[in-house]
Amino acid sequence: MTSITSWGRLRAAEHSVVPLSDRESAAQVISSARRPALASGMQRSYGDVSTNAGGTLWDCRGLDKFIAFDEQSGVLRCESGVLLRDIQATFSARGWMLPVTPGTAMVTVGGAIANDVHGKNHQSYATFGNHVVHLTLVRTDGDVIECSPQENPDWFSATVGGLGLTGVILTAAIQMKRVPGPWIDAEDIVFESISDFFELSDASEAEYEHTVSWLDVTTDGGRRGIFTRGNPVAASTPEPRETRLTFPITPPASLVNRLTLPAFNRSYFRLKATRARRRVEHYGSFFYPLDSIGDWNRMYGPKGFYQYQSVIPRRDAEEATRAMLAECSQAGAGSFLGVLKTFGDVQSLGMLSFPEAGVTFALDFPEHGEQTEALFARLDSIVRASGGRLYAAKDARMPRDMFERGYPQLERFLAFRDPGISSELSRRLLGS
Ligand SMILES: Cc1cc2nc3c(=O)[nH]c(=O)nc-3n(C[C@H](O)[C@H](O)[C@H](O)COP(=O)(O)OP(=O)(O)OC[C@H]3O[C@@H](n4cnc5c(N)ncnc54)[C@H](O)[C@@H]3O)c2cc1C
Structure with a gap:
């Protein structure tokens, strides 16, 4: 067991950490993990959305490979543990950057999607998820779901901002933005x-x-x-x-x-x-x-x-x-x-x-x-x-009723939860 704390350092708790580093075997590792389990990135979330005290954490930081980049369209395909820092450094020199980035670059693509993060340009570019054109989701029963705003759109909207509760994001394709330089x-x-x-x-x-x-x-x-x-x-x-x-x-x-x-x-x-x-x-x-x-x-x-x-x-x-x-x-x-x-x-x-x-x-x-x-x-x-x-x-x-009132699509979201996944936040705000 490893002691893990999130960015706010409010509580440290023991977790059984299972590293994910190879996307070919990830589905098998995910489906055989001890439950309840939760995917984690850089633990840059402040509270308990990224912790699962006493349970398993799939550490996705080893899924850190770029898969393909199309210079014409600017679409980058990568694994979910790639850091925003590495995307910005690699592609800004080529005239492309992430359209949306939070106030730290030490965040994984999977974490950025699961919290649907925003940056200083929300009024022009909305959130990170608005630029994700495809993602591959692995469920704890071993199912692999390909989704995008067009393909399995409900799975896509449940997973973008889905707090890691719909499955493990294995890869993502992101529409990058042309920039004149860094x-x-x-x-x-x-x-x-x-x-x-x-x-x-x-x-x-x-x-x-x-x-x-x-x-x-x-x-x-x-x-x-x-x-x-x-x-x-x-x-x-x-x-x-x-x-x-x-x-x-x-x-x-x-x-x-x-x-x-x-x-x-x-x-x-x-x-x-x-x-x-x-x-x-x-x-x-x-x-x-x-x-x-x-x-x-x-x-x-x-x-x-x-x-x-x-x-x-x-x-x-x-x-x-x-x-x-x-x-x-x-x-x-x-x-x-x-x-x-x-x-x-x-x-x-x-x-x-x-x-x-x-x-x-x-x-x-x-x-x-x-x-x-x-x-x-x-x-x-x-x-x-x-x-x-x-x-x-x-x-x-936050109190549970405040979450329920603040997020009117919560009921709809619940149908997409993966029963093998749970976080401290989900137990506190959703009861499991
Ligand atoms: C200094 C600082 C500044 C920040 N500024 C902003 C800001 O401006 N805007 C903003 O929106 N946020 C901001 N944040 C918050 C941060 O961007 C988010 O908490 C982000 O989600 C953290 O990503 P992470 O890789 O650390 O993921 P973690 O914190 O480890 O996990 C976050 C969530 O993602 C899920 N997750 C991680 N990987 C996967 C995966 N592969 N598949 C499925 N689910 C996964 C986890 O289960 C968890 O629910 C800031 C944080 C810090 C420390």
């Missing part, structure tokens, strides 16, 4: 209020592919932030050398607390504000700023941390964002990470995909037991009242 014409703009964020978003969405904001969520009521926007651009600048620091130890207590947070956020704001400008930036630092600090999740100490990510329909988003910030202030709980971003209105293909037209707000909180739970309960009320929902890829505690 560069982004980027700009940071300082804003002083939540209304400014909404104005900047409205003014930027038509002309900028990528938009995202960092918000200063401090206990003293800071509401300023940095709005970042950008477009792909051609440039002849040499590519930067990768520099990577690693957070060396897990400190005995969270370094993010009431005393340190205002100072952290003030310094970060000043640093960004003094450098706020238009620049040509490499996609690596633009898309994946946190990837340059290995194991940064250790900074929250041995008890770990939660990420609370909601999406609120646009109509109520401004009021709900203010209300959530007020709750954080009242609870004396600031967040180092406060990311606000708009989602466009392209429909996700997955039955359980998280994004919907509106505004998503992500906040990180160190685990402080009942105090943290009480704050979450208040934030939940705001999300419920405005008809929003929470992101399962980040979740470790």
Whole structure:
């Protein structure tokens, strides 16, 4: 048994890990594993969607081969354990990149599909699943299902954003996007209020592919932030050398607390504000700023941390964002990470995909037991009242009825579950 913890490091649990590395034998290995089992990638999900305490994990990271790339159409076929980092590095030099990427490249293709991840360009390119043109799914009874938006479309929509519960994704074909090179014409703009964020978003969405904001969520009521926007651009600048620091130890207590947070956020704001400008930036630092600090999740100490990510329909988003910030202030709980971003209105293909037209707000909180739970309960009320929902890829505690209400296609999805697969999240939110 191996002790595994997800990115939030809230709990470590023993798993029997079965590596998958050869796609020819994968179906046989999958069908003979001890149940319940679950596929896993890089464990970059924050909560319990990727863990199966006491059970089996099929470790898909060994399924790491590119299978074919069509230079004409830009369709890449690969195994599901291939990292987004390796796709971007290999194909950006050839003028192609992934159309959608999350805020870390240390994610597998299988993990990106199972959570139907989004990036900074949702308003233009929707989610990762919108660019998957085919996938091969292996069920625990040994069945192999080929699916795409045209072939077995229901299996496809159940598996995209299906939280790993419909089977193991063995391979995927992804429609890549033509780019002028690995560069982004980027700009940071300082804003002083939540209304400014909404104005900047409205003014930027038509002309900028990528938009995202960092918000200063401090206990003293800071509401300023940095709005970042950008477009792909051609440039002849040499590519930067990768520099990577690693957070060396897990400190005995969270370094993010009431005393340190205002100072952290003030310094970060000043640093960004003094450098706020238009620049040509490499996609690596633009898309994946946190990837340059290995194991940064250790900074929250041995008890770990939660990420609370909601999406609120646009109509109520401004009021709900203010209300959530007020709750954080009242609870004396600031967040180092406060990311606000708009989602466009392209429909996700997955039955359980998280994004919907509106505004998503992500906040990180160190685990402080009942105090943290009480704050979450208040934030939940705001999300419920405005008809929003929470992101399962980040979740470790949402109440079951909130999941049921937030995901109206859940009942339809259940028919596609693989009975041999279960995660801690599925046991918590679906009862098995
Ligand atoms: C710094 C950071 C930034 C992030 N930014 C974003 C962001 O901007 N947008 C966003 O959407 N997410 C973001 N995330 C979350 C992350 O992109 C997702 O959690 C992603 O799914 C993790 O992929 P993984 O390979 O680590 O999969 P894991 O976390 O190991 O697993 C995730 C899910 O995928 C399933 N799975 C994995 N492989 C397979 C397979 N082969 N077949 C079937 N199911 C499989 C698992 O069962 C599980 O349900 C971020 C995470 C971090 C740490």
